[in-house]
Amino acid sequence: MLAPDLQFMVHTAEIVDEEGIPHRGSRVTLVDRGAEPPEWRLRDFAFAAYSCSNAPGLRPVHFGGRSIWAFASAREHCEEIVVFRSGTDTRAKWEQGEMHDVSFTSAKIRADMFFMMRMRQIGTETPLMTTFNGEWGFWESFYVPLLDEQQTMQSLLLMDPGMCEDHFEQKRLPVTCHKCPEGNSVLTIPDDLVVRFEVKIACKDMKQWTELCTKIGDDMRMEDACVIDHKHLNRGDECLEAYQETQGVHVHARLVKRDLEQLELPVIAKFKCELNVKKWNPDMISLRYKYEAMTSVYTMNLGGGLSSMSGRKADPWYPVARLAVAALTKVFARFPDIRTVLDAGCGELAWMQYFLEEHPLVTYVGVDLVPYVLATNFRRFPRMQFIQTDLSNLTGIEVMPMGCDLVLAKDVFNHMVLPDAVNALKRVLATRPRFLLTHLHESADNTGWENRIDKHLITRSTTTTEPRSRCPTPSWRSRGSATTSAGCCTR
Numbered sequence: 001m002l003a004p005d006l007q008f009m010v011h012t013a014e015i016v017d018e019e020g021i022p023h024r025g026s027r028v029t030l031v032d033r034g035a036e037p038p039e040w041r042l043r044d045f046a047f048a049a050y051s052c053s054n055a056p057g058l059r060p061v062h063f064g065g066r067s068i069w070a071f072a073s074a075r076e077h078c079e080e081i082v083v084f085r086s087g088t089d090t091r092a093k094w095e096q097g098e099m100h101d102v103s104f105t106s107a108k109i110r111a112d113m114f115f116m117m118r119m120r121q122i123g124t125e126t127p128l129m130t131t132f133n134g135e136w137g138f139w140e141s142f143y144v145p146l147l148d149e150q151q152t153m154q155s156l157l158l159m160d161p162g163m164c165e166d167h168f169e170q171k172r173l174p175v176t177c178h179k180c181p182e183g184n185s186v187l188t189i190p191d192d193l194v195v196r197f198e199v200k201i202a203c204k205d206m207k208q209w210t211e212l213c214t215k216i217g218d219d220m221r222m223e224d225a226c227v228i229d230h231k232h233l234n235r236g237d238e239c240l241e242a243y244q245e246t247q248g249v250h251v252h253a254r255l256v257k258r259d260l261e262q263l264e265l266p267v268i269a270k271f272k273c274e275l276n277v278k279k280w281n282p283d284m285i286s287l288r289y290k291y292e293a294m295t296s297v298y299t300m301n302l303g304g305g306l307s308s309m310s311g312r313k314a315d316p317w318y319p320v321a322r323l324a325v326a327a328l329t330k331v332f333a334r335f336p337d338i339r340t341v342l343d344a345g346c347g348e349l350a351w352m353q354y355f356l357e358e359h360p361l362v363t364y365v366g367v368d369l370v371p372y373v374l375a376t377n378f379r380r381f382p383r384m385q386f387i388q389t390d391l392s393n394l395t396g397i398e399v400m401p402m403g404c405d406l407v408l409a410k411d412v413f414n415h416m417v418l419p420d421a422v423n424a425l426k427r428v429l430a431t432r433p434r435f436l437l438t439h440l441h442e443s444a445d446n447t448g449w450e451n452r453i454d455k456h457l458i459t460r461s462t463t464t465t466e467p468r469s470r471c472p473t474p475s476w477r478s479r480g481s482a483t484t485s486a487g488c489c490t491r
Contacts (some may be wrong), residue, residue: 001055001165003156004048006068007031007147010116011043024133025086026116028063033153045118046147047081048156055168057333061142063114070142072333074171077151078143080119082128087135089113090317114139118146129320138319141326170334193277198240201228203267212269213261220255222271230289233271241270280419287390291370294415298348298373316351324410325355331406331437332359338405338435339363344391344428345412348373349381365401367391391427392420402431409438 013027031037031046040046050058050069059072063083071078115136122128131137145151145168159167203209208228215224220239225232243252244263253259282290315321332338339362343352346366356364366386368374374386389398391412407428413421428436 001161001168002050003159003164004050004145004153005157006049006051007033007046007153008049008068009037009040009043009046011039024115026114028066028116030066033157047079047144048147048153049144055164057170059142059329059333061140063116070144071168072142073330074173074334075143075168076171077167078145078171080141080143082117082119082122082141083139084115084117084136085139086113086115087131087137090137128323131319138322138326140322140329195275195277197273197275198270199231199233199237199273200268200270201231201233203228203269204265206265209265209267213257216257216260218257220257220260227285230285232273232283232286234273237271237273239269240272241268243268277419290390295370295372298370316354320411321351324408325351327437328355328408331435335405335435340401340404340406341365342401342404342407342431342433343367344407344409344424345369345415346377346386348376353381365404367400391424392416394423394427400427400431404431404433406435406437407431407433409436412438414439 007030009029009031011027011029012024014022014024026044029037031040049061053060053069055069057071057073057075058069061068061070061083070081074080117126119141126132128138145156147153156164203212212226212228212233215222215226216239217223222233222235222237225234227233239255239260241252242255242260242263243250244265244267245251246264250268251263253263341362341364343364343366346352346368349356349366352364352366356362364384366374366377366384367389368386369388369390371388374388377384377386387398387400389400409428413424416424
């Protein structure tokens with residue numbers, strides 16, 4: 001391994017965009033090896049890089065019309081540098097059709113359209129998963145040696161290839177175990193757990209209202225099961241409130257059956273329900289609603305992304321997708337022998353297609369719930385493999401490949417209610433992959449999941465993390481192991 005042969009100075013500057021609006025950006029200056037410009041001491045930081053791929057683990061980085069080579073994964077004596085890209089530049093490139101003229105990872109950025117920071121300087125005030133200061137969004141990251149009084153360009157150039165290889169060896173990543181906060185308890189789902197929650201239904205159809213009134217008893221408890229607008233009421237569920245809504249005026253009924261029957265449509269009723277997790281097995285009505293809800297995400301482009309059927313989160317140029325690309329790039333750089341990838345919840349490959357173009361040797365299998373999006377994928381990518389299945393269905397007959405090198409689960413478990421997420425995690429890990437790359441749900445709350453049992457578009461906050469070698473046995477009792485749809489603690 002040779003030493004880096006380029007050095008750069010980065011300093012913050014005020015930049016005026018094409019609309020005349022000033023904002024803070026970064027200026028990156030190539031510095032001669034034997035010279036220090038007058039503003040050297042005013043720099044934010046300086047780093048060394050390679051002019052070509054003359055060392056293992058390097059990847060190309062493009063900014064300001066200049067190309068360099070930097071480490072793709074963590075190395076000793078290196079720091080991670082984060083590049084944020086201007087949304088104005090991204091939209092302009094998209095409208096001009098330039099996004100498809102260049103590869104996904106090598107789209108060049110004008111010198112005044114990016115901002116660079118050291119990863120250790122990034123906090124909650126500089127979010128990675130969304131845009132900040134109006135439009136700056138995460139684009140990519142790379143690892144380079146920083147130049148200071150101890151580590152200079154001269155000291156690096158004095159190293160021979162053997163010394164340089166030892167100096168920049170792969171960095172062992174720390175493993176963090178999170179303790180349960182005081183006042184909380186570890187969230188578990190015992191087989192005999194019965195959860196209690198409330199369901200609000202709206203009766204607008206006379207047939208449904210008649211069926212409800214017939215099946216409710218004098219004590220306002222259901223005497224038989226009933227389904228109203230895909231929401232299930234079971235025997236023993238108790239009515240807590242009922243009122244009719246006319247021109248914004250609510251007329252409440254006493255909790256007596258004869259008063260309930262006199263209400264006029266539309267009627268809003270609230271019920272106290274129970275659910276036995278051991279018997280969690282959604283029927284055809286619930287499954288059909290799940291399919292319809294998830295299909296609407298793609299067909300209606302609910303997030304309004306630039307190019308994605310499923311919206312901004314899958315948009316190839318949005319920060320969340322760029323974070324996924326950065327995570328995958330690190331994984332492939334650290335484990336170059338990865339050859340098979342199972343993408344759980346692949347969607348329409350809005351961003352994955354560009355990553356796969358950069359890794360033509362990878363055998364890819366996409367898995368998704370929605371037949372509509374997979375039918376589209378089959379037409380657009382006839383050489384790829386896809387499987388249509390509900391990951392939360394443990395009795396599904398669809399066979400997923402065993403022993404893949406890497407399972408990717410981006411924005412999958414966090415779309416599910418907790419029982420579905422647990423089942424999906426069990427099914428994914430049953431394929432015995434070498435690595436699982438998914439989210440750590442550090443700030444999400446698992447409590448109240450039962451109130452969302454009939455909803456499939458609710459997401460929880462997520463953080464993409466490095467994969468875990470040799471996936472553990474499915475466990476949702478500790479944060480240090482594989483993750484379910486949210487955090488692990490409940491009050």
